[in-house]
Amino acid sequence: MPIRLKPISRRDFLRRSLIACLGGALAPRLFAATRRTDADSWALLADTHVAADLATVSREVNMAANLRAVVADVLALSRKPAGAFIVGDLAFSKGEAGDYQSALGLVAPLRADGVPLTLALGNHDDRQNFFDAITSSERAATPVQDRQVALIRGERANWLVLDSLEKTLQTPGLLGESQLDWLTKTLDANKRKPAVVLVHHNPGQAGNIAGLKDTEALLGILRPRKQVKAWIFGHTHAWGCRQDESGLHLVNLPPVAYAFKAGNPSGWIHATLTSRAMKLELRCxxxxxPQHGEKVELKWRK
Ligand SMILES: [Zn+2]
Structure with missing residues (x-):
């Protein structure tokens, strides 16, 4: 499975926060009355690109400040989300060990608030450094060798987190045969509940593969399995939604860090599930x- 970070104690949070020197502002919120959890509410984040040095600025954006703002916004929801995901590219550029220490410090308030966090890998991550940054109790055996996959069972949907990191700093991604086999088996064993698939890389286009190299193979699995409602990805740093001819939703998460195109929003998506749809709200x-608060309703295909 990918890194599934369990909630941490307040004492542990304060210890981590002191290390990361960022606990003060958020601590009062944590010690407020405990919020109730909304089982249908999920926080979707991607492309945080946090550097070891929290002051690092890239494309005029301080990535640590952006992640800190997003974490504060999630904590400000009136009801606690059932879980949060970061869909790849946690690290600044090449997945250095210090990047993960900083990123973990920045997300610690979420964990201290009791929000389980699942992390996926992107092309700017390093699998080994990513593992080394967390304690052994947070790692678990993975059903796919050398790749980190997970099935997170929500009340109204199953979330399948895949690992498309083929090589650090190489732009395209690849899932590979054994991971696709696991996905097929897992989907076939869980047909009754809507499924949402999370992969860092976007659908690749023939002739211009900057996205997922085995896009056709993945779509060949997802399209006929009608319980699969959406493929959610990051990687392009450009928020948007579309639907393919089978009715599958393709959701491009905004980057928490910088957008590649000036003017495009940075932020996260607050997803709320109903029995027949997923409502998305862009939080900048x-x-x-101007797009802050933009809402999209993805109706589930039949
Ligand atoms: Zn990225």
Missing amino acids: VDQSH
């Missing part, structure tokens, strides 16, 4: 951005 880091 810059809450004066």
